[in-house]
Amino acid sequence: MSVKIAPSLFGADLGNLESQIKAVEECNVEMLHIDVMDGNFVPNIAFGPDQIKMLRSKTKLPFDVHLMVQEPDRLIPRFADAGADIIMVHQEATTHLHRSLKLIKSFGIKAGVVLTPATPVDTLKYVLDETDMILLMTVNPGYGGQSFIPNSIGKIKDIAEMVKGYDIDIQVDGGINLETAPKVVEAGANVLVAGSFTFKGDIAKNISDLRNCVK
Structure with a gap:
């Protein structure tokens, strides 16, 4: 399975978002990750739905929208309408995960589940049929630029074993750089979210280096 790159807009220069999106688009990244x-x-x-709707006209890249919100069901329709191609909800933020995933899919888009570092992978066992992507947070969510949590590697391996036989992407987000990317890919991840790493300095070189380090 080829590795996909998903630059996180939370790490971009928010005063120059259009040019930053254009820069990663020219690098043929597979999607944009929007927190x-x-x-x-x-x-x-x-990033609220109005901002995402404005950005939608600026690029054809798929929007991977990561909802770090309480009670996501109340907002899922607005983000679907804003142009999300996949919506990710936290297992910890919704009382009825299966219902949330079915709601996302009712809009004809992909659905994903996010686990924070302390949440066990077994919580996903009964929703795999409704899941297109699993995002494992390798830092605690909420801030960019944090350091990778090393014991995340074992968790990625556990998820990779769990999803065998399913068409489910394994995404990782948090502290992804040239040192950690090969480790998470070797463990089974195939989608790399990189914010601080992507947008600091030469964007094209950063993305090229990231691709090369996981070949």
């Missing part, structure tokens, strides 16, 4: 934060589930606030 949505409500200041409740996580301490930070970022």
